[in-house]
Amino acid sequence: MPRSKRDKKVSLTKTDRKGLAWKQRIVDDIRFCVGKYPNIFVFQVQNMRNSLLKDLRQEWKKNSRFIFGKNRVMQIGLGRTKSEEVEPELYKLSKRLTGQVGLLFTDKSKEEVLEWAENYWAVEYARSGFVATETVTLPAGPLEDFAHSMEPHLRSLGLPTKLEKGIVTLYSDYTVCEEGKVLTPEQARILKLVGKPMAKFRLTMKCSWTKSEGFQLHVEDDVNDEEQADSAMEEEAEAEAMDDNDDDDDEEDDE
Missing domain, CATH: 3.90.105.20 (Ribosomal protein L10, N-terminal fragment, domain II)
Known part of the structure; x- marks a missing residue:
């Protein structure tokens, strides 16, 4: 008996790719926050847990906003070079958007945020690949x-x-x-x-930018802030970052 054309396998696990509209929304959100909040921080996450990051969003939502998404898209939002940056020296923040990092926009002072980050941590269960801290x-x-x-x-x-x-x-x-x-x-x-539990969820503030003081580095790195990328390479990188068919699974769970 011939097979019916209606007899098709449907995967129930398939999810929609995050397209150009989703990425453009992140870029627009970042540029809106640059104008709204006076202070911006690039933070690095240790032992990432979405539930804990969601709790922080709720705790800080009155005067701050966390954005955690694809690094190349966030770089476009801030501006990757002096010619693209939304505000002076923001391209220096953009250069530090590597690894598991995010952006914190806030009305709180730089000193208050740095003191909070120094003292904040939450104990979580370790995952495979974690180096045991005790026997x-x-x-x-x-x-x-x-x-x-x-x-x-x-x-x-x-x-x-x-x-x-x-x-x-x-x-x-x-x-x-x-x-x-x-x-x-x-x-x-x-x-x-x-x-x-053996792991600690922490946020490390790598660098900051304030409207009154500009850029400041808080964790030493080997980034060359004066280095300028070739314009053709920049255009290619932007096209790749905003490509609607990108399979990158980085998550931006901003609410």
Whole structure:
């Protein structure tokens, strides 16, 4: 029997690509914020967690705005060269938009933001690839926090467990991780199951720009602020950054 033309496989996991309109909105938002807020910071994220960044947005929304998106698009918003920059010296901020970074626009003073960033951190569970900060060992004995139905899952993660009278029991000491070694996915899951957070979510202010003082570097780097890119290369980079068919998955979850 011939196959029906209506018999087509539909992937339920397919998502729409972020197109030109989405990227243009980020550029417009950045330029609007440059005019609205007197102070701008480039911050670097350690142990990124979207939920914690969302909490910060809520906490600061009265007088600030966080924008976290594709670096090349944010660079276009600020201006990548002296000739493109929206305000004097903003191109120096643009040059520092590399890696896992974002922009903070705020009415708060530079001193207030730097002091807050120095003292702010949040403990989170480590993920695979994280370098363990301590050695964690589980002693032999009952694991009463786990239901008996969890025993097969714990065993699949490598824990030496068994059921004794319906109680999950570790029948020998088990070293989950060692200080200084990279965590595997299984080790990261075990640490989360036993309630052992190890990572710290932090924001480091790399540099800032204020309308009154201009650009200031807070973390030393090897960026050459006087270096000017070839105009043809700049045009090519801009076209690539704004390309509607770009597959980049960088997320801008600004609300």
